[in-house]
Amino acid sequence: MLDSAALPLTVYGSNLSYFTGKLEMYLRIKGIAYRFEPLNMRHIRPLVEQHTGTSQMPAVKLADGRWMSDTTPMIAWLEAQQPQPCLVPVDPLQHFFCLLLEDYADEWLWRPAMHFRWHSAEGAYLQSRHLVDELTPGIPVPRIAKRWLIRRRQRGGYTRGDGITAANQAQVESIYLNNLDWLSALLTHQPFMLGNSPSLADIAFMGPFFRHFSQDPVAAEIMKQRAPAVWEWVARLWNCTADDARADWVDGIPERWAPWLEDIGRTYLPYLNANVQAIRAGKRRFDAQVDDVVYPAARASRYRIWCLEQLRAHYEAMPQDAQAAARQLMQKHQCWAPLWEISPLDSGVNTGVELPFYCTDKMV
Template identity: 45%
Template sequence: MKVYGSRISYYTGKLEAYLRYKNIAYTALPTPYDKAEMLKEKVGAVQMPIVDDDGKWMSDTTPIIMHLETIHPDNPVLPQDPVVGFMAHLIEDYGDEWLWRSAMYYRWWYDYDRQLASNVLTDELTGHVKMPRWMRQRMIIRRQVRHYVKRDGVTDTTRQHIEQSYHNALAGMTAMLENRPFLLGNAPSLADYGMMGPMFRHYGQDPTPQEIMRNTAPAVFEWVARMWHAKNTHKPEFVTQVPDDAEPLLKEICETHLVQLAANAAAFAEDTERFDMTVQGCDYRDIAVSQYRVWCLEELRRRFNLLSPAQQDSVKNLLPHGQADILWNADVPAQSGFNSDNHLPFGKAINVFEGGLP
């Protein structure tokens, strides 16, 4: 298995942690941007990671993990209890799609972090570009700041809230890790892998958020290393009901990520390219609409609908926040038109935003 990504990539780190835990052999390689057309032909979009498994090309870490679970069923990462399993999917989606904003913000807003990341990406990804190295590095910085930061609603007005989102995630995880080595039991679950994306290769490695993590949430800092070194040598024992210590993190997910998914879906239904939203009293303006995130909401709603009526009631009791209605409200305009044939992780994938972001 060849995993094309980057050693500082959000989702590459998430997938690599899973592969290491499951003892699935792979070779990590930089994304070959000089072969972008070939990659688009294989998987539809150039993004990280892209996997070549002996000629079977895959993209999008969540479907990749779900597919590999069917091939490597020993020591599964999805809790058996349906309600706990649903919450694992919800936490994973939050780690994938909400914390992305603050992870990119810390990397590309602060000068020291920006210089470190741009140096790595310049050497990994732009060797085929015929221009001086300093020019390639400047090109990367301008592109990343424009697409990952400004295009996603980061301004001087929203910065404080974005930073607080990171602190809230650390506090929510700390509450859970005080009682267990992993979020939902004695072994990594899908929830852990969702949080590993931002917590490992971004917050855990970039200088500014790493210092915050070390000083304010050492339990999370320790968990990052534990996740990277996790061994599937014993049978996972996941909680059989969602623990009380998950309440702060679930509340944060409802007040942030589910608000974003609802506002994005409404804007997509109106066929607009930008939208505004208010999250925990902070006004975000002119955010790029994401078809992909409409599909993420559809997936959460689909998984909720697979639960029995009693299980659905349990989820509603665990999420007694108005923002959670988006998960079961019949009037939600969530029709992405993507992956309707359930082809992922094979076939055509799409970028988070139209126009492309790796």
């Protein structure tokens, strides 16, 4: 059990934030007591960065005074402290593939999520107003100027500024549409990603699907019309409690995960490898190619080299029979070769720190 001196947690973030939503979904289903606190922008540097090493949300303060950052190591740590009810599979094969999906949902669905929120005037005006009211009280700048600054920052950092152009917009949107179709197909057979109860695989998708796609006007309307089962799944997860976390899962990896594994092999892992090459060449931006579509001057990320390192480290830590089974499945879906294409890796990220209590890098 989590030490009672650590509880309740205070989760500093935004109720529009991708990763705050992912963490809250985990804490609610897990039954870990927490209090949500909007992260006032004035506190990001003096409070969050000082205590966690990075200026990102969510930042979590434990009642004993410790701070944590980065949802992936936070969930791993919390699960290790309090294994029941179980959301992260103990079976090494299922655990590994949940982590692979988590990485894909965290890093690869980020671009379409940013696009649907910030590209459309409808989304950008609505959510910039929300963020200004939620996160900037006390900052003495006119509200209209703050809203404009937020839109400019997000578009400059995460849509136009991350290589999204009129020429590749259709591909960005197709990532979302494909995910809706794959989820709809899976959800006709089972209520959750891994079977009859929620797991890390569902939680992982709640970054993009909970606080972005089901909440941003354009993406949410598409979801309601094209994939009502996905709309229902997101709400069902938010309504789950610890009693629903029964670890009632299929054996092995569901066959209906195949489209994600193929997408990871064809697009996400090659992109991660190109990102490694860019960082090694000292670039802060690079032309990222996905299939035959180019994202000019997309942002390079040291953090994402670490993501690849982590996946490999998890694979290497598995028992041999699980390694063999994972390798076979990855080979079937063309994920194996790109996972190992560049060796060795040398992100330099999060070395010499105790995760999740201190992190050295954020995503971009």
